[in-house]
Amino acid sequence: MSSLGGSLDQNPPNADRHITEGGSDWLWAVTAIMGLSTLGMVLWQTTRPRGTRFFHNIALIILTTSTIAYFAMASDLGATPVRAEFSRGTTNTRQIWFVRYIQWFINFPLLLILLLFSTGLSVSDILTTAFFSWVVVICGLVGALVPSAYKWGFFVFGLLALFYIWSVLLGHGPRTTFNAGQTTRSGYVRGSGLVAFITLLYPIAWGCSEGGNVISPTGEMIWYGILDLILGPLFLYHFLFGLRNVDYGAFGFHSGKHTDGAYGGPDGGVGAGPNMKTAGGGATGARDVV
Template sequence: MSDLTGGSLSQNPPNADRHITTGGSDWLWAVFAVMALSTLFMVAWSYTLPRGTRFFHNIATLILATATISYFSMASDLGATPVLAEFSRGNTSTRQIWFVRYIQWFINFPLLLILLLFATGLSLSDILTTAFFSWIVVVCGLVGALTPSTYKWGYFVFGVLALFYVWSSLLGHGPRTTFNAGTSVRTGYVRGAGFVAFITMLYPIAWGCGEGGNVISPTGEMIWYGILDLILGPMFLFFFVFGLRNVDYGAFGFHSGKYSDGAYGSGGYGPGVGPNAGRSVGTGTKANV
């Protein structure tokens, strides 16, 4: 019971036999601080850019803001429910399952894919389909984690199969499209997509050791997922967005869809006229963003 003295665990006592410790809560507060500072920095960075050229920065801001709220909840020992573990460890029978984390992933995983795939020449329908399969990954993970019987591994398999579809879009279809923004963007995308595919491969392993097999403690689970979220969050987002800093934004083929912005998002001007004169507007199909 010494782990419950002071801090978040005393204000919000754990509701399961196997739960996070005070050290785990402290780690979560540290991750929360990194996420919060990263969100503020990304917001400030986006305001240094002209309006209409903040798409990638805004998506990154949404991801970081969602992670900030999620880690605040987990550090406060909120957003978890006790579930009977399939494999008990010692004299424990229930384990904390953090549904707030899956809410975070439900929002952030498709946004991360949109951030990456909008730099390619994939059609909007292909991008949305990939985002849908990322929802399947997260929902299957949540339902499996909440299932106390061996049937949880069926959801695990469904989730992994959906993840294979996501990887096929990132590593197969994406690189073969036409990159209107140039070869430098294609090179950056291939590196980023490979990195994201590798890191997302580690999440099912963590699930199998944590919510699935109950092998590692909830504190160990928090450390594992926290490191992965930090890598795919602040680390990757700032690296990817920074790599697009010198790219002509018009080459992505974006426009706002507002009548006042005109057909090319140029404040009512056509191509070769006004603020976008001399800039490539691209030939992509991903409009109205």
């Protein structure tokens, strides 16, 4: 990939306002970082004992999805032209990257699940929060594809969904009982604060790019790319490193396999946690995790 502008030659931009060769170069760099992070997570996951890979598996899915999405965007694929509400001079259409929203549709709820499963929140509360992350992403996509001022209605709906997510991350989550200990609670508080702050910057980026057509698509790629790198490799590796010595039995996880017994079984490499039965009968208040 010595001349990454070749992506634009082979896949010509389909809108008046589109990414430049420099934007493609940046996207290839992010793709490389995501790809290396994915490979590192694969290796890290294989070193974990059976029954302690739940969080690592989620991180692996997130990083793999990001790698594929950024490969598509770096190749100048996965975008569609949409008439801009604000033309900004001679611009009539702008590239809208639907592949990015596919990435977020998969990754955003998984990121929240990874965070919230370290708390004492019920599974129903966690899944409801994950649902509202889909509302955020879908409203962002639909709003980006709407050429009229009605796009801002979808923007407001998405923002209201974000407020709900923030209330769970910063309000309900920290007040639950952290069976895994104070270290896990401290890590969650720091992690949820970071996620809340970074997700605040996404709608600002949307308003300046897909919404208001203020910044160029290349500037959009740089902005979103930095945010995705922070919530992707940087956050995931830091958060998982903080859980390296935590007794997974305290989370109440259970594989659901009789041969695994309670929390990984006798050959799973990990003993039963404080809330787990020692035979294959499951756990009191355990979460079933396949």
